[in-house]
Amino acid sequence: MSETVDSMEAVTAVTEGGYKWGFSTDIDMDMAPVGLNEDIIRLISSKKNEPDWLLEWRLKSYAAWLTMEEPDWAMVHHEKIDYQALHYYAAPKKKTGPKSLDEVDPELLKTYAKLGIPLKEQAYLAGVEPAEGERPQVAVDAVFDSVSVATTFRDTLAKSGVIFCPISEAVHDHPELVRKYLGSVVPASDNYFAALNSAVFTDGSFVFIPKGVRCPMELSTYFRINARNTGQFERTLIVVEDGGYVSYLEGCTAPQRDENQLHAAVVELVAMEDATIKYSTVQNWYPGDADGKGGIYNFVTKRGACRGARSKISWTQVETGSAVTWKYPSCILQGDGAVGEFYSVAVTTNHQQADTGTKMIHIGRNTSSTIISKGISAGRSNNTYRGLVRVLAKAEGARNFTQCDSLLIGDQCGAHTVPYIESRNPTAKLEHEATTSKISDDQLFYCRSRGLSQEDAVGMIVNGFCRDVLKELPMEFAVEAQKLLAISLEGSVG
Amino acid sequence: MSAALKTTALDATAQAFLTRYAGLRARLPGSHDARDAAATRLRASGLPGPREEAWRFTHLRPITEFTFLEPLTPIEDCPRLLARLPEIDAPRLVFVDGRYRPDLSTPPEGIAVRVGGPAGEAVLAGEKLVDLNTMLGEDGAEIVVADGVDAGTLVLASLATDRDARHGAFHPRHAVSLGKGAKLTLIDVALGEGVYLNNSVLAIRVAEHAHLTHLRMQLESIRAFSFATLFADIAEGGEYDSFTLTIGARLSRNEVHANLSGPNAIAHLNAARMLRGQQHGDFTSIIRHIAPNCQSNQTVKTVLDNAARGVFQGKIEVARGAQKTDGYQMNQALLLSHDAEMNSKPQLEIYADDVKCSHGATVGEIDAEQLFYLRSRGVAHEEARAMLIRAFLAEAINGISHEAGRAAMETCLDAWWGADAA
Numbered sequence: 001m002s003e004t005v006d007s008m009e010a011v012t013a014v015t016e017g018g019y020k021w022g023f024s025t026d027i028d029m030d031m032a033p034v035g036l037n038e039d040i041i042r043l044i045s046s047k048k049n050e051p052d053w054l055l056e057w058r059l060k061s062y063a064a065w066l067t068m069e070e071p072d073w074a075m076v077h078h079e080k081i082d083y084q085a086l087h088y089y090a091a092p093k094k095k096t097g098p099k100s101l102d103e104v105d106p107e108l109l110k111t112y113a114k115l116g117i118p119l120k121e122q123a124y125l126a127g128v129e130p131a132e133g134e135r136p137q138v139a140v141d142a143v144f145d146s147v148s149v150a151t152t153f154r155d156t157l158a159k160s161g162v163i164f165c166p167i168s169e170a171v172h173d174h175p176e177l178v179r180k181y182l183g184s185v186v187p188a189s190d191n192y193f194a195a196l197n198s199a200v201f202t203d204g205s206f207v208f209i210p211k212g213v214r215c216p217m218e219l220s221t222y223f224r225i226n227a228r229n230t231g232q233f234e235r236t237l238i239v240v241e242d243g244g245y246v247s248y249l250e251g252c253t254a255p256q257r258d259e260n261q262l263h264a265a266v267v268e269l270v271a272m273e274d275a276t277i278k279y280s281t282v283q284n285w286y287p288g289d290a291d292g293k294g295g296i297y298n299f300v301t302k303r304g305a306c307r308g309a310r311s312k313i314s315w316t317q318v319e320t321g322s323a324v325t326w327k328y329p330s331c332i333l334q335g336d337g338a339v340g341e342f343y344s345v346a347v348t349t350n351h352q353q354a355d356t357g358t359k360m361i362h363i364g365r366n367t368s369s370t371i372i373s374k375g376i377s378a379g380r381s382n383n384t385y386r387g388l389v390r391v392l393a394k395a396e397g398a399r400n401f402t403q404c405d406s407l408l409i410g411d412q413c414g415a416h417t418v419p420y421i422e423s424r425n426p427t428a429k430l431e432h433e434a435t436t437s438k439i440s441d442d443q444l445f446y447c448r449s450r451g452l453s454q455e456d457a458v459g460m461i462v463n464g465f466c467r468d469v470l471k472e473l474p475m476e477f478a479v480e481a482q483k484l485l486a487i488s489l490e491g492s493v494g
Numbered sequence: 495m496s497a498a499l500k501t502t503a504l505d506a507t508a509q510a511f512l513t514r515y516a517g518l519r520a521r522l523p524g525s526h527d528a529r530d531a532a533a534t535r536l537r538a539s540g541l542p543g544p545r546e547e548a549w550r551f552t553h554l555r556p557i558t559e560f561t562f563l564e565p566l567t568p569i570e571d572c573p574r575l576l577a578r579l580p581e582i583d584a585p586r587l588v589f590v591d592g593r594y595r596p597d598l599s600t601p602p603e604g605i606a607v608r609v610g611g612p613a614g615e616a617v618l619a620g621e622k623l624v625d626l627n628t629m630l631g632e633d634g635a636e637i638v639v640a641d642g643v644d645a646g647t648l649v650l651a652s653l654a655t656d657r658d659a660r661h662g663a664f665h666p667r668h669a670v671s672l673g674k675g676a677k678l679t680l681i682d683v684a685l686g687e688g689v690y691l692n693n694s695v696l697a698i699r700v701a702e703h704a705h706l707t708h709l710r711m712q713l714e715s716i717r718a719f720s721f722a723t724l725f726a727d728i729a730e731g732g733e734y735d736s737f738t739l740t741i742g743a744r745l746s747r748n749e750v751h752a753n754l755s756g757p758n759a760i761a762h763l764n765a766a767r768m769l770r771g772q773q774h775g776d777f778t779s780i781i782r783h784i785a786p787n788c789q790s791n792q793t794v795k796t797v798l799d800n801a802a803r804g805v806f807q808g809k810i811e812v813a814r815g816a817q818k819t820d821g822y823q824m825n826q827a828l829l830l831s832h833d834a835e836m837n838s839k840p841q842l843e844i845y846a847d848d849v850k851c852s853h854g855a856t857v858g859e860i861d862a863e864q865l866f867y868l869r870s871r872g873v874a875h876e877e878a879r880a881m882l883i884r885a886f887l888a889e890a891i892n893g894i895s896h897e898a899g900r901a902a903m904e905t906c907l908d909a910w911w912g913a914d915a916a
Contacts, residue, residue: 073547391857393832408847411814419855421838426829426859436844436851 032089038062041199044089048168048202051175061188061198068192074355075384075416076324078297081262088200088233162215162246163208167235170206177208181239185268185305185332193264193299193326197233201266204234209244209275218474220249236267240275242308247278249477261286263322264299273308273335278316280473282481285321292351292380295323302329303359306338306367314341315358316472318481320488323352328386330359333367333395340369343469345481347488348381348413357387357418362398362428371402374466377413378489384416391428398428406436407465409458409489459486503558508540510561511663515629518564522632523611532625542622551805551837552776556745557719562663562691564630565591571598575653578685580711580902586649592664592692593633605645605678606638614669614697617725618751624723627665627695634667637680641673641701647681647898652694654686654718663691670696672704672732679896680706684720685713685742693721700732702756707735709899711906714742716771723749730756730785737894739903740767740775741910747776747805754781754788754816765794766890766903768910769802776805783816783849790820795890796827797883798834808853809841816846823853828860828886880911 032043041062045055070081157164163174170178188198205221221236240246250267263285269277279302288295298321304313315329331340342358360369369389377383385404406415417434439461447457463470463482470478515533522529542549572590576598579586585602587609588595594609601607613636618624639645652666672678684692692714700706714720720743728734738748752761761781769775781790796804810821827836840853860882868878887907894900 406842406844408844408849411817411847413847414843414845416844417840417842417853419838419840421840421855421857422836423827423829423857424835426832426834428829429858430856432838432840432853432855434840434842434853436842436849438847438849 031087034087035084036086036088036200040088044200044202047089048171050171053179054171057183057188058199061195062200064189065192065195065199068189068195070192074326074386075382075418076326076353076355078324078353081297083196086262089202156216160216161210161213163206164219165206167204167206167237168202170237174206174208177239178206178237181237181268181270182235183268185270185303186266186301191301194266194301197235197264197266197301201233201235204236204265205238206236207238207246207248209240209246211241212243214244215246218247218249220251232261232263232265234265236265238268238277238279239270240272240277242273242275244272245276247474248280249474250279250281251284251477251480262297262299265301267300267302267329269304269313271304271306271308271311271313274310275308276312276314277304278314279304279329280477281315281317281319282477282484283317283319283321283325284484286323287321287350287352288323290350292323295352296321298322298325298327300327302327303332304330304340305332305334306340306364307334308338309335309364310337310339311335312339312341314343314472316343316469317345317356318469318473318477318484319344319346319354319356320484322354325352325354325356327356328358330361331369332361332363333369334363336364336366338364338367340367341472342369342371342373343472344373345376345466345469345485346374346383346385347376347378347485348383349379349488350381351379352381354382355384355386357385359388360390360400362389362391362395362400365395366397367395368399369401371400371404372468373404374469375404375406375415376409376462376465376489377406377415378409380412382414382416384418385434386418388420389422389430389432390420391423391425391430393424395425396427398425400428400430400432402432404432404434405465406434407462408436408438455490458489462486462489504541504543504554507554507558508536511626511630512537514564518630522630528616528619529629532619532628535620536622536625536629539622541626548778548807551807551839552745552747552774554745557691560661560689562661564632565593565662565664566657566660567593570655572653572655575655575685575687578713579649579651579683580681580905582647582649582681582898582902584647584649584681586651587635587637588651588653589633589635589666590653591655591662591690592652592666594635602645602648604643605648606640608636609633612667614667614671617695617697618723621723623693623721623749624695627667627693627723630663631665631667631695634669637668637670637678639672639676639678639704642675643673644677647679647896649681649683652684652686652692654684654688654690654692654715656686656688656715658688661689661691663693666692666694668694668696669698670706671699672701672706674701674703676701676704678706679899680708681899681902682708682710683713684711684722686715686718688715689717690715691719691721694723696722696724698724698726698734700726700728700734700759702729703731704729705733705735707896707899708737709894709896709903710736710738711903712738712740712742712746712748713906714746716742716744716773718743720746721749722747724751726750726752726761728752728754728756728759728761731758732756733760735760735762736764737890737903738763738765738777739906740765740769740777741906743775744772745774747778750779752779752781752790753784754790755784757785757787759785759788761788761790762893763790763792764890764893766887767794767796767804768799768887768907769797769804770799772801774803774805776807778805778807780809780811781821783810783812783819783821786816787818788816788820790822792823792825793890793893794825795887796825796836797830797887798827798836799830801831801833803835803837805837806855807839807841809843810851810853812844812846812849812851814845817848819846819849819851821849821851825853825855826886827857828883829857830859830883
């Protein structure tokens with residue numbers, strides 16, 4: 001533990017309080033040649049030994065992508081991405097026999113230790129039995145670049161009927177499930193980045209919770225982007241049958257790289273009758289340096305379908321990383337009485353740009369949605385909330401409450417709010433409110449007069465500003481998120 | 495496929511306007527440079543289409559159903575239309591089918607008015623409907639109030655006549671300029687009969703510490719198309735206080751660009767709208783806080799019945815350095831029918847940190863509890879409903895300080911209800 005902490009401090013010192021997780025791991029990589037064409041897609045598919053239907057699906061997605069144009073409506077500016085200059089497949093080289101825990105590359109385990117994957121998890125990875133009465137367990141599916149290297153707790157989960165494995169495995173072991181649900185929430189031709197992802201996705205997580213099962217532990221994936229010039233295209237699919245429940249955590253950190261790296265993930269959630277999915281994200285990818293050089297381009301499509309009556313999907317996100325973020329976790333509220341939630345904290349500093357929000361599409365009767373978004377901009381960054389609440393004609397009694405608050409720190413940043421509110425049903429009640437303000441001098445003075453330093457005071461006020469969202473996070477994440485907020489804003493307060 | 499078709503129809507309409515310009519060019523007053531430049535832009539980019547973000551909720555397709563010609567020289571005195579003008583004891587400037595009618599007007603004293611051509615300097619070049627106006631505009635009033643003058647009230651009326659199958663399109667271009675410390679209440683009324691297209695542009699300059707109250711009543715024909723683009727620049731300590739009532743037109747768009755360019759400037763862009771049948775009403779505003787210490791306030795209320803569609807797009811921009819900005823925006827819609835539809839897009843774009851900006855938006859039906867309260871006190875259902883709708887609108891209308899203007903607005907509301915009951 002202390003060693004981990006020490007090394008983190010060392011890294012922090014080197015990067016002058018910058019990106020704490022900027023290190024890279026030297027292990028053998030198995031890489032596809034640079035560029036994108038049908039052959040690359042065939043190569044990815046054959047590397048993963050995929051069935052024909054999946055290859056066809058990829059090729060169809062690729063064909064759709066070729067006809068599409070990169071969207072430009074988001075309030076972000078970046079250099080044009082050269083899609084032919086990326087590697088679309090990079091996997092750590094495996095020696096023999098995949099998936100056995102013993103064979104996990106020790107380099108990888110070290111990487112995760114640095115990332116702060118809970119030490120207990122590492123103990124599990126090393127095969128240590130848990131002590132009696134410990135806190136609730138967390139199962140981790142770690143994604144190292146494009147391939148899921150190890151999935152813990154699978155046996156425990158299997159006993160309750162829960163499937164939690166890399167999606168590449170699910171394609172082989174549960175083809176009927178994957179085939180039924182893959183692309184059913186985010187169709188391949190949904191948008192430019194979703195089409196690209198559908199064509200070249202390499203791995204991701206698959207979760208299936210059968211009828212009436214409450215997943216006995218929180219499931220977790222850590223994403224890392226490691227190799228130079230690799231795009232990361234994960235595909236996550238979570239299906240919860242009638243009455244099931246799962247809480248899924250996604251955490252991301254990436255090593256420091258000079259060039260901009262592309263990340264275009266797709267996450268699909270399906271909740272059937274009375275099912276609940278809670279999806280929490282802490283995103284802390286490399287945001288680029290203080291001058292805006294480098295950093296991750298994060299163009300993600302996340303969408304959940306509340307298909308069954310009284311189903312519920314809840315998105316919680318804490319976004320502190322990436323140079324450019326383009327992300328709108330959405331809920332399609334089809335089932336009567338379905339509930340959608342979106343809780344978001346987005347922090348941008350230096351030259352970061354975030355354009356993020358949600359879409360709530362009310363289709364079923366008595367559907368309700370809640371949106372709480374907290375944007376914090378500092379430095380020379382721009383932070384945009386963009387959201388859509390749409391009530392279709394048959395959504396009797398639909399209900400939405402939206403609150404978007406922005407906090408500005410410094411006079412060189414920008415905070416923007418772009419909500420769309422569309423109602424076609426008179427019985428629907430929609431409320432939206434947005435505020436923009438700075439940290440009040442009174443609050444600061446109060447904290448300072450009680451002996452807090454300027455930075456601690458700001459940290460405390462910011463945490464208070466975000467409280468409504470942070471309290472939605474699972475315990476472990478909430479602690480990490482609070483630290484992240486404080487670290488992200490270090491040096492931005494003068 | 496359908497999107498492509500719509501675009502094609504719009505292109506044909508744009509082309510028809512360009513052809514009309516080629517024919518009329520020699521007869522149009524004033525310099526042709528601005529007209530030619532606008533024509534070049536229109537030729538290149540056409541009319542606003544559904545794929546443009548600013549036009550995502552309002553489609554111009556219905557105008558492609560008609561061929562619009564330049565209006566004939568008005569001959570009649572249009573007593574029916576004149577009778578519908580609000581009873582306000584004030585001088586008035588009357589335009590019929592886009593042309594000034596001295597015989598129907600009573601020009602004001604103490605205000606310089608010039609007519610006979612498009613008024614004021616170029617504003618909002620590149621906005622497509624403004625370009626259309628620039629290209630084809632024939633007439634307009636330039637109203638100038640000198641420094642320190644309190645010019646009282648002036649009515650600016652636009653009447654449109656029904657010429658049966660000949661559908662007129664007119665593009666009035668007005669300008670209002672208030673000198674330092676000047677004051678004016680402008681009551682701006684548009685009404686008409688039949689099918690026509692009224693595409694007006696109004697440029698407003700409010701100099702230091704001047705105060706313009708602008709009451710706008712859009713009572714156009716239920717079959718007409720009404721596009722009004724307004725640009726206002728408010729200098730230090732100036733105030734632009736506007737209220738827009740929208741009742742008429744089959745398809746209308748009211749677009750306001752207000753620049754708070756000097757410190758301590760104030761803008762109020764309030765509005766009330768009642769739409770029914772197949773009406774489509776769009777209120778779009780862009781308020782730019784350019785200087786520090788400015789204030790903007792906006793309350794927009796919309797009542798939609800039958801299959802009416804309401805659009806509200808309100809953007810508040812706060813420029814870098816516009817510290818101590820106070821921006822408030824509230825937009826509420828009441829849907830009275832299952833076929834009605836409301837689309838709102840309130841928007842904040844903020845580049846200064848010491849600001850107080852907020853917006854709120856609600857969409858819903860009449861509150862069942864309030865209705866129950868009134869019913870339990872013996873008020874008949876329809877009456878209770880009307881009462882609550884009136885109360886909903888009152889919040890916006892009560893803010894009008896000009897008494898005659900407010901009374902005129904209320905008369906319009908009553909007329910709307912009367913038509914409803916009939």
